[in-house]
Amino acid sequence: MEVVMLLKKMQQYWMSILKNKKIFMWNYYICKIFAMILIVLIVFTGCGQNRITEKEEKKETVESEMNAEVKKTAQTFRSVYMKEKSELNTLKVKRKIINCLEEKGYAAVDCDNQIDMVNREKVEEFCKAAEKEEQAAVDIVVVFDEGEIIQYHLESMNGKINVRLCQVKWKDNSPQANYYDEYEAYEWKYTEKGYLFLEEYHPPGFDGAPGETGFRVQPLDKTCRELNRKYVMPLGYVLNNLLITNWDNQNYTELDFYDLYEKMYYMKYGKQVPYEANYGGVEYEVPEDEFEEVIKTYLPFSNTEIEKGTFYNSNNKTFRYRPRGLYDCEFPYEPYPEVISYEKLQDGTLKLTIEAVWEIRMLDQAITSELMIKPMEDGSFQYLSNKVISSDQNANAGWYMPRLTEEEWEENYSNN
Numbered sequence: 001m002e003v004v005m006l007l008k009k010m011q012q013y014w015m016s017i018l019k020n021k022k023i024f025m026w027n028y029y030i031c032k033i034f035a036m037i038l039i040v041l042i043v044f045t046g047c048g049q050n051r052i053t054e055k056e057e058k059k060e061t062v063e064s065e066m067n068a069e070v071k072k073t074a075q076t077f078r079s080v081y082m083k084e085k086s087e088l089n090t091l092k093v094k095r096k097i098i099n100c101l102e103e104k105g106y107a108a109v110d111c112d113n114q115i116d117m118v119n120r121e122k123v124e125e126f127c128k129a130a131e132k133e134e135q136a137a138v139d140i141v142v143v144f145d146e147g148e149i150i151q152y153h154l155e156s157m158n159g160k161i162n163v164r165l166c167q168v169k170w171k172d173n174s175p176q177a178n179y180y181d182e183y184e185a186y187e188w189k190y191t192e193k194g195y196l197f198l199e200e201y202h203p204p205g206f207d208g209a210p211g212e213t214g215f216r217v218q219p220l221d222k223t224c225r226e227l228n229r230k231y232v233m234p235l236g237y238v239l240n241n242l243l244i245t246n247w248d249n250q251n252y253t254e255l256d257f258y259d260l261y262e263k264m265y266y267m268k269y270g271k272q273v274p275y276e277a278n279y280g281g282v283e284y285e286v287p288e289d290e291f292e293e294v295i296k297t298y299l300p301f302s303n304t305e306i307e308k309g310t311f312y313n314s315n316n317k318t319f320r321y322r323p324r325g326l327y328d329c330e331f332p333y334e335p336y337p338e339v340i341s342y343e344k345l346q347d348g349t350l351k352l353t354i355e356a357v358w359e360i361r362m363l364d365q366a367i368t369s370e371l372m373i374k375p376m377e378d379g380s381f382q383y384l385s386n387k388v389i390s391s392d393q394n395a396n397a398g399w400y401m402p403r404l405t406e407e408e409w410e411e412n413y414s415n416n
Contacts, residue, residue, distance in 0.1 A: 067177035068159040072168040073141060074175035076104045081147045081170060089145040091115065095142050108141040110213055112336070113357070114229070116219040123217050127190040128157035140215060146170065150299075152213075154198075161185040163198060186211070189362060193355075194218025197362040210333055214359040219232060220338065228339040229374050231381060232354055234267045237334045239324070241400050244367055245355060248385035249300050256403060257295060257309045258321060261286075264298050277323035281413030285318035300374075300382055322403075327412045330401040333360045335367075349374050349384065366395035 077100035082155040084093045099288045101108035109117040124344040129136035140152045153164040184378035186201035200211035202395035240259040275284045350373045358366040372384040
């Protein structure tokens with residue numbers, strides 16, 4: 001508006017000059033032309049501002065309509081929310097919520113892709129239409145902890161997918177719209193395995209959360225899911241290399257026992273190791289029995305084998321332990337594992353085929369491996385070996401950060 005007012009004042013000024021009979025004729029024509037240009041600028045500036053205003057108003061209207069729609073979606077499972085408040089974060093209750101959404105015709109899945117998507121046929125049809133560059137639309141509801149949901153509205157046309165999404169949280173027992181976004185997918189794909197990946201473009205240097213989102217559309221065998229939750233997910237790909245390394249009880253030098261000590265301590269006791277990390281570098285002496293007990297619970301190695309793969313002090317029978325610090329912290333967006341098949345061998349061992357789903361690279365098979373496990377009669381188990389079958393060239397276990405070598409640790413922390 002300030003630009004328009006300025007142009008109007010300039011127009012009035014020059015028109016007053018035109019009326020001055022003392023001005024030379026050629027100046028008169030020049031000024032007249034300039035005045036006409038100013039008039040055109042005023043008209044187009046006004047039209048441009050009107051278009052911007054209309055666009056903003058349309059976006060606000062769409063956002064308001066979607067906020068209302070998603071709050072209505074959340075109301076479909078309000079009874080479950082009210083009844084199961086203390087267990088909203090469990091798979092059991094998330095299934096109940098997803099069942100309510102299924103009855104109302106929504107395509108729905110949980111945020112961790114641990115529950116089969118309901119009404120998946122709608123998403124399958126949408127993906128087929130999008131691949132053919134046909135016009136189509138679908139809604140996908142994703143269930144998070146605490147009864148929170150995000151509803152995605154996808155529209156395809158000419159090979160492009162436009163995304164609108166709205167997040168709803170609960171406050172005072174009522175669903176409240178918390179966040180809204182819309183974008184054209186920078187890249188998208190529907191894989192043979194049955195994953196739909198969408199990417200929101202982020203410029204170089206963007207330091208927020210990744211723009212990639214993945215939905216498992218195709219169902220997964222129930223037993224595979226149970227085996228994954230029991231044996232694989234507690235370890236996963238975070239801060240250890242057990243699932244991305246070839247190893248067995250004869251060849252295990254590439255395994256990092258310190259990583260496994262941290263992960264397996266939590267698996268065994270349900271809490272973190274009792275040694276505080278320090279980004280400035282710190283080391284502890286962990287009693288022999290404490291360290292070896294944790295490792296031997298889940299791995300078939302003797303005390304001697306564990307000591308060879310660590311820094312062991314035989315004088316006071318302790319293991320030197322250095323928590324990860326500033327210089328060997330790991331990239332935060334690792335993949336998650338999926339057991340896609342299993343086989344029970346004659347000696348009772350299990351062979352699990354595992355694939356890494358890495359959303360930020362839009363890969364549903366970043367690494368494939370075969371993990372051998374020995375279940376015990378008391379319900380415990382041991383990992384026996386792992387064999388990497390294949391690795392996508394875009395993955396190559398790029399998320400894993402090895403711990404500092406002795407030389408690197410001294411270089412970074414010796415002066416602290």
